[in-house]
Amino acid sequence: MLSFPPPLVIDYPNIDPVLVEIGPFPIRWYALAYFFGILQAYFYARALVGRLRAPISRQHLDDFILWATLGIVAGGRLGYVLFYNPGRFLAEPLSIFALWDGGMSFHGGLTGVIVAAILFTRANGIPPMRFGDMLACTAPIGLLLGRLANFINGELWGRPTDVPWAMVFPADPLQVPRHPSQLYEAALEGVALFALVNVLAYTTRLGQRRPGVLTGVFLAGYGAARFAVEYVRSPDPQLEGLARSFLSMGQLLSLPMILAGAAIIVWAWRRAPQPEPRDRATPRQGAA
Template sequence: MLQTIASAPAYLNFDDLGLSRVALSIGPFDLRWYALAYIAGVLLGYWYLLKLIDQPGAPMARRHADDTVFYAMLGIIFGGRLGYVLFYRPEYYFDNPLTIFKLWDGGMSLHGGVLGVLLAIYFITRRNQLSFLRFCDYIACSIPFGLGLGRLANFVNGELWGRPTDVPWAIIFPQSGTMDPRHPSQLYEAGLEGIVLFAVLWFMFWKTQARYKPGLLVGTAALIYGASRFSLELVRQPDAGLEHLSWGLTMGQTLTIPMLLIGLYLVITAKKRRVRVEPVAGPSSVA
C-alpha cells in the first residue's frame, strides 16, 4: 500500500501557479488578461497583415486593412458573444437577457466570432469591390496570433480545462469542482491553433504561390483549425449538457463540421481559381 502511494505521480495544482485573471488593477478598474489577449491578438494580426499586403499582388490597400481592424473587432465581439449565447447556453441567457452584455464574465464562441469576421469582410469587400476570397486568405494568415493568445488567456483564467486523465503533465483545476488531474487542453489548443497554424500558413504564403489561388490559404486554415478542434474535443471538457448530443458529437465538434467541409472544398477547387493580379491602387507600404 505504501509503495503504491509513493509511486503515484504528484500532479501540478493550478492554484499553485499563482496566476490571476487580472493583469492590472487601477482603483475599481481591472484589466484582465483575456482582454489583453484580444487587444494584442488584433494588434499583432494587423502588424502582420501590413507585412503581407506590402508584397506584390495584394488584394487590398493599406486603407482597407485599417478598416478591417475596426470591423473585424466588432465581428469578433458581437459574433463571438451571440454565438456563445445561441450555441451553448440559450436557455440561461434567454431567462437572464441582461447577462448577455456582461462580456467581462466570459463566454465567447470562436465559431460565432468567425462568422462575425466573415460578415465584416463581406461588407468591406462588397463596398470596395474587392475579391472576397483573396481578402479572406490574407486575414486567415493573421488570425493565429489572436487564437494562440486567446487560448493562453483561457489557461491563465483556469477555464476550459480538459477531461480527467493520468498523463504525467496533467494539471488539477480546482475550479472544475473536482481534484481530478486533467488535460491542459488550453495549451494544446494554443499550440495547434496558434503556432502550428501560423507556421503552415507562413510557409504557404512566403514560400509558395498559394496567395494567387483564391481560397487556398483560408481553406487550409479552416481545415487545420477544424481538424484540431474536432480531435481536441476528445480531451477537452465540453460545456455541461453538450458533451454527447443525440447524434453522438459534442457541440464543438458539430459546429466544426461545416468549417471542415467548406475548407476542403476551397482547397480542392483553389487551383481552378488561380489568377494573375495587379496590386490594389492606394498606399499599402508598411509605415
C-alpha cells in the same frame, strides 16, 4: 491492500486573471489577449499585403479593424448564447450583454468576422478571397493569445487523465488531474496552424495565383485541430449529455468548417491560375 502512488502532475501556475486594477476597472489578461491579438494581426497584415500582392491599402486595414472587432465580439457572444447556453440567456436575457462574465464562442466569432469581411470587401471593391487569405494568415495569432488567456483564467480545462503533464485547476470542483487542453489548442490552433498557412504563403505562390487556398487551409486546419482536441476537452456542464451520446458541440461546429475548407481548396485549385496582381493600392488610397 495494494496502494498506488498518485499520478504525476505539473503544478498549475496560478496566475491572477487580473493583471492590474486601475481604480474600479480591472485589466484582465483575457481582454488583453483580444486587444493584442487584433493589434498584432493588423501589423502582420500590413507586411502580408505585399507578399500576397493583394489590392489592399493601409487605409483599408485601418478601417477593417473596427469591422473585425465588432464581428469578433458580437459574433462570439451570439454564438455562445445560441450554441452553448441558450437556456440561461432565455431566462436572463440582459445577461447577454454581461461580457465581463465570460462566454465567447470561436465559431461565432469566426462567423462574425466572415460576415464583416464579405460586407467590407463588397463596399471597397476588394477581391474577397485575397482578403480572406490575408485574414487566414493572421487569425492564428489571436487564437494563440486567446487560448493562453483561457489557461491563465483556469477555464475550459480537459478531461481527467493520468498523463505526466496533467494539472489540477483551482476552479475544478473535483480537483483531479486533467489535460491542459487550452495549451493543446494554443499549440495546434495557434502555433501549428500559423506555421502551416504562412509557410504556404511565403514558400509558394498559392496566395497570389490561387486565391482561396490559404482560406481553405485555415478553415479545414482549425476544424481538424479543434475536432481532435475535443476528445480530451471537458464539455460545458450543460452539454455533457450531448458529448456522451454523440459528438461535442465543438465537434459539431467544426465539421462544417472542415467540409467548407476542403470545398474552398478544391474550388480554388480547379480554377484557372489567376494572374498575379501587379499593383498594390495607389497612394491616393492610402498605400504605404
